Amino acid sequence: MTSTAAIFDAFRQDLDEHNDRRERLIKASRDVTNISKKAIFLLHRIVLENVPALDGLTPALRAAKAGNENLRQVQQIYANMKEELVGDRFWRYQHQVSPGLQEYIEALSFSHFLEHGTLISLDEVQQTLCDSKGAPYFPLTISDYMLGLSDLTGELMRYSISGLTKRGGRLQAMDTLGFVRNCKADFEAFTPYVRFLSKKQSVTAQSLQKIEDAVYAIVVRSSEYDLSPEMLDDIVSQTFSSSSADRRGGRRNADSEDGFDDENMSF
Amino acid sequence: MDPHDLENLNTALDHEAQLREKIKEQVVDLDKKARTMVGMLNKVHSIPYSQVAGLVDSVYLVLRSTNAPHTALADLVPPNQFWRWKDMWTNSLRTSVFVAAFLEYLSKGTLISLASTSEALGILDEWKDRFTLPIEDYLHGLITLVNELSRLAVNAVTLGNFQEPVRISIFVKDIFAGFTMLNLKNDQLRRRFDSLKYDMKKVEEVVYDVSLRKLAQPPDPPSG
Numbered sequence: 439m440t441s442t443a444a445i446f447d448a449f450r451q452d453l454d455e456h457n458d459r460r461e462r463l464i465k466a467s468r469d470v471t472n473i474s475k476k477a478i479f480l481l482h483r484i485v486l487e488n489v490p491a492l493d494g495l496t497p498a499l500r501a502a503k504a505g506n507e508n509l510r511q512v513q514q515i516y517a518n519m520k521e522e523l524v525g526d527r528f529w530r531y532q533h534q535v536s537p538g539l540q541e542y543i544e545a546l547s548f549s550h551f552l553e554h555g556t557l558i559s560l561d562e563v564q565q566t567l568c569d570s571k572g573a574p575y576f577p578l579t580i581s582d583y584m585l586g587l588s589d590l591t592g593e594l595m596r597y598s599i600s601g602l603t604k605r606g607g608r609l610q611a612m613d614t615l616g617f618v619r620n621c622k623a624d625f626e627a628f629t630p631y632v633r634f635l636s637k638k639q640s641v642t643a644q645s646l647q648k649i650e651d652a653v654y655a656i657v658v659r660s661s662e663y664d665l666s667p668e669m670l671d672d673i674v675s676q677t678f679s680s681s682s683a684d685r686r687g688g689r690r691n692a693d694s695e696d697g698f699d700d701e702n703m704s705f
Numbered sequence: 706m707d708p709h710d711l712e713n714l715n716t717a718l719d720h721e722a723q724l725r726e727k728i729k730e731q732v733v734d735l736d737k738k739a740r741t742m743v744g745m746l747n748k749v750h751s752i753p754y755s756q757v758a759g760l761v762d763s764v765y766l767v768l769r770s771t772n773a774p775h776t777a778l779a780d781l782v783p784p785n786q787f788w789r790w791k792d793m794w795t796n797s798l799r800t801s802v803f804v805a806a807f808l809e810y811l812s813k814g815t816l817i818s819l820a821s822t823s824e825a826l827g828i829l830d831e832w833k834d835r836f837t838l839p840i841e842d843y844l845h846g847l848i849t850l851v852n853e854l855s856r857l858a859v860n861a862v863t864l865g866n867f868q869e870p871v872r873i874s875i876f877v878k879d880i881f882a883g884f885t886m887l888n889l890k891n892d893q894l895r896r897r898f899d900s901l902k903y904d905m906k907k908v909e910e911v912v913y914d915v916s917l918r919k920l921a922q923p924p925d926p927p928s929g
Contacts, residue, residue: 441816442816442879442880442882442883443882443883443886445816445818445819445883446883446884446886446887447886449840449844449886449887450886450887450888452840453840453841453887453888453889454888457888457890525785526785526786526787526788526833526834528785529785529786529787529788529789530787530788532788532789557706557707559706559707559710560710560713560714561710580714580717580718584714620706621706624706624711627711627715628714628715628718631718631721631722632718
């Protein structure tokens with residue numbers, strides 16, 4: 439073997455190792471994205487269930503519980519990835535890890551919102567990505583955190599508008615409106631520092647406007663009747679149950695899972 | 706968002722922005738040096754062979770002057786964050802590798818190793834997680850060298866140095882053989898490697914021209 443051949447032979451091993459690791463991380467990241475997306479659907483599904491309280495839990499708390507359960511699979515994937523991302527490797531493979539991580543943060547923050555009604559903090563996200571001794575699997579970047587949260591606003595838009603037909607949905611939409619508005623204002627300061635955030639901010643602005651329009655309609659229409667929100671809910675749900683009885687020849691929940699899909703959510 | 710968290714995030718981001726500025730300063734310096742070296746080395750295509758040694762020495766001085774900014778970068782980059790910032794200086798680093806490899810070829814006719822390149826650029830082993838010379842960038846530098854040598858093969862003949870293309874041909878084939886040992890994925894390095902065959906072809910044609918006209922001696926059989 440010439441000296442050149444010897445040099446390149448050593449390179450081959452190194453490059454192969456790098457490419458293989460990269461592939462493994464891309465695959466793992468895809469799995470993370472998949473599980474997280476499913477968790478988000480699960481959250482939407484449970485929160486819309488028309489059973490006010492089960493085992494003493496509201497739909498939102500039930501959803502958060504089930505969602506967190508699902509996201510534990512993601513945390514396990516990250517625990518397994520730990521060795522691949524040790525030391526300077528995290529930054530080397532950051533581009534491969536980021537997409538899945540942001541999807542996870544979106545799901546986690548949605549679940550957190552349903553449970554606590556607040557925005558999850560960076561530390562709280564990092565804590566879900568630590569081993570039992572509290573050592574992080576890898577450092578969570580502000581960029582991934584912000585970009586993940588930025589997607590949360592889209593989920594909150596779906597959540598508040600899909601929930602409008604539900605008992606208490608109008609008040610909930612108004613609450614969510616305030617929350618999303620705060621998110622947008624808080625994130626704005628970070629746009630010069632976080633790449634791609636300003637693009638996401640414009641999506642947030644659209645979501646915000648959709649909620650605003652929905653809430654506007656509620657206020658205008660309910661102002662025509664001098665009734666409390668609860669009484670309005672009663673009237674609407676009576677109409678729902680009688681009409682669905684007519685149509686389907688039997689009693690069914692007004693908002694069972696049927697038709698809860700992407701098309702229906704893109705208002 | 707909690708006001709306290711908000712402030713923490715802002716502080717962290719401010720800090721990062723400042724660091725970026727400081728790194729940028731060094732990179733601007735490195736870019737300038739890289740351009741200077743490439744400009745100087747361009748003369749190799751037009752000066753007689755006897756003046757090459759002097760040119761090598763003066764370029765080497767500039768190459769050595771990259772050590773200071775490299776050291777500054779190693780000091781600036783936080784532990785484990787090499788890959789986070791490296792895109793900022795990749796271009797100038799690859800140019801420096803090319804220059805180091807070209808100088809080695811011009812003075813000794815041999816291929817510089819990655820370790821010797823690091824040494825010439827003043828990059829220390831213990832900086833590994835903050836500033837290092839990745840294999841990929843070293844390989845990019847070698848491809849630039851082959852591109853440049855195919856040009857030199859032509860211009861050496863113009864200057865009456867008929868033996869040079871033969872030397873270049875052997876040297877370049879050796880590097881090409883090395884690259885074929887790698888499993889390159891579809892990235893920039895792979896595309897640049899694919900273009901090497903045109904450089905090889907160009908050198909071969911020059912060798913063909915000079916040997917057919919009996920202007921150059923056939924090469925010694927390669928040793929080793």
